[in-house]
Amino acid sequence: MKISIIGIGLIGGSIALKLKQKNVTDFVYGIDNNIENLNEAILLNIINEKADLETGIKNSDLIIIAIPVDSARKILPKVLDLISDKQTVMDVGSTKYGIVNSVKDHPKRDRFVAFHPMWGTENHGPKSAIAESFSGKAGVICNREESAEDALQIVENIVKNLEMHPIYMNAEDHDVHTAYISHISHITSYALANTVLEKEKEEDTIFQLASSGFSSTVRLAKSHPEMWVPIFKQNKENVLDVLNEHITQLRKFKSALEKDNFEYIEELIHNANKIRGILDK
Amino acid sequence: MKISIIGIGLIGGSIALKLKQKNVTDFVYGIDNNIENLNEAILLNIINEKADLETGIKNSDLIIIAIPVDSARKILPKVLDLISDKQTVMDVGSTKYGIVNSVKDHPKRDRFVAFHPMWGTENHGPKSAIAESFSGKAGVICNREESAEDALQIVENIVKNLEMHPIYMNAEDHDVHTAYISHISHITSYALANTVLEKEKEEDTIFQLASSGFSSTVRLAKSHPEMWVPIFKQNKENVLDVLNEHITQLRKFKSALEKDNFEYIEELIHNANKIRGILDK
Structure with a gap:
């Protein structure tokens, strides 16, 4: 199978590496506005050749769109215009309602499968790509009933070879759940970084005192705006909803501290501790 | 050197393991209200014998207090009452002003060295102890001028053998900086866990969709209230100060989202990205 990957970054690059390792593909075309990314991807054996769209x-059986969600939404109709009925298109974006909606009346809608692998890091570019990234994680396929059976099977085979377990969801539900579980973490982390940068003017002190706990909580704050601004834009209502709840939760700590109500703080922490039981199942 | 460790948990246990590995001590007494911890610590070769205070x-040259900061503050004067002028006492607590203040007029104040190793995990108990925990991290010594020269040298030698780099600070500054860099991360993480638990009623969805990003940001929310409520209590004013700033930072995201001001969100993220340059020096 020949594959085109549009956007040879962290996700596109990691998928290419894994699918080559599994012999799912013998030839990957890299399509990217960033010529440095393409040259680097060739050197790293992530792609075989750079190509225009x-x-x-x-020349491809499968086209994978792995660019920020606003650009993905713009390019998808053009890609569908260019393919035949034998070709399949998938994306890997973190929001799904917008992209699915952008092609709902396209005559080749059924050649597209909306996909979201639940993996990422704060790094970017082909250098950050890792073949084993996806293993054991969830791969969400949205609105499966809008895709042709053979297109769906091709993508399910990709998911299997990425060693992910498939989850099926409609696009609207996906965007609600990812706002809760993924998007809010990024805002929390950005806001925490900005808090510390605002309060702690001695950069050396941050560097010297930063424990593994702080580094862990603030890790996502290294993530680039090119990827995340479009996600917040496309999932605005859901993100706002959960952000309001998050501010409410922080105000509970604030108000309990102000009133020396440490019994209530203990209760809030006991409740938060439940996350251990859920994550470490 | 013979050592007593009061509180054989994550920190006390990890210190014991490392100091044995480095042959700094040939005998560790474990003192703990929790008899299960003591028995487990004997089985794990963390301590040689359980003992009463x-x-x-x-029988010890050095006494290390490794219990929650409220209990540490209560026990320290009693420990100083019991020691001779040849013995040394150190603590490992995450807040320093309260404990230093509690013994400032004690006749044996100079036998005590206030210490805080900048390491921890969300786990607890002797099972979680790891010899290599502290390596490469900062070890903060507070108010060194209030300790006797020989007591200070003994603790500095412990810090060296834990493979930490010593930092000297006064207790008040320590509590300000740790509120910024450590304590707020825990509140953020607790509040994030409570947010997700409030919004996402489908526990299976959390489990299935949780990416490494979410797990990383919420990791500290697994930390126990027995340790953290006393820290927030002792460092209330500093924690409130930084918590107010954190809520302000989150409100900037909220207000920008509400107004579709994505240029400002980009700016906020660019600013947060600076944390990479500081942490990855």
Whole structure:
């Protein structure tokens, strides 16, 4: 199988590495506006050749869109315009309602499978790509009933070879759940970094005192705005909803501290501790 | 050197393991209200013998207090009452002003060295102890001028053998900096866990969709209230100060989202990204 990957970054690159390792593909075309990424990806054996959109698509059985969600939404209709009924298109974006909606009336809608692998890091670019990234994680397929059976099977086979377990969801539910479980973590982490940068003017002190706990909580704050601003834009209502709840939760700590109500703080912490039971099942 | 460790948990246990590995001590007495912890610590070769407070102290050159900061503050004057001028006492607590203040007029104040190793995990108990925990991290010594020169040297030698780099600070500054860099991370993480538990009623969905990003940000929310409520209590004013700033930072995201001001969100994220340069020096 020949594959075109649009966007040879962390996710696109990691998928290419894994699918080559599993012999799912013998040839990967890399399509990217960033020529440095492409050259690096060739050196790292992530792609076989760089291509323009038309050439890549013409020669591929599967086209994977792995660019920020706003650009993905724009490019998808063009990609569908260019393919035949034998080709399949998938994306890997963190929001799903917008992209699914953008092609709902496209005559080749059924060649597209909306996908979201639940993995990422704060790093970017082909250098950060890791073949084993996805193993054991969830791979969400949205609105499966809008995809052709053979297109769905091709993507399910990709999910299997990425060693992910597939989860099926409609796009609206996906965006609600990811706002809760993924998008809010990024805002929390960005806001925590900005808090510390605002309060702690001695950078050396941050560097010297930063424990593994702080580094862990603030890790996502290294994630790039090119990826995350479009996610917040496309999932605005859900993100706002959970952000309001998060501010409410922080105000509970604040108000309990102000009133020396340490019994209530203990209760809040006991409740938060439940996350251990859920995550460490 | 014979050592008594009061509180054989994550920190006390990890110190014991490392100091044995480095042959700094050939005998560790474990003192703990929790008899299960003591028995487990013997089985794991963390301590040589369990002891009561009087017996342990009488037979030790160095006494390490590794219990929650409220209990540490209560026990320290009693420990100083029991020791001779040849013995040394150190603690490992996450807040320093309260404990230093509690013995400032004690006739044996100079036998005590206030210490805080900048390491911890969300786990607890002797089972979680790891010899290599502290390596490469900062070990903060507070108010060194209030300790006798020989007591200070003994603790500095412990810090060296834990493979930490010593940092000297006064207790008040320590509590300000740790509120910024450590204590707020825990509140953020607790509040994030409570947010997700409030919004996402489908526990299976949390379990299935939780990515490494979410797990990382919420990791500290597994930390126990027995340790953290006393820290927030002792460092209330500093924690409130930084918590107010954190809520302000989150409100910036909220207000920008509400107004579709994505340029400002980009700016906020760019600023947060600076944490990479500081942490990855």
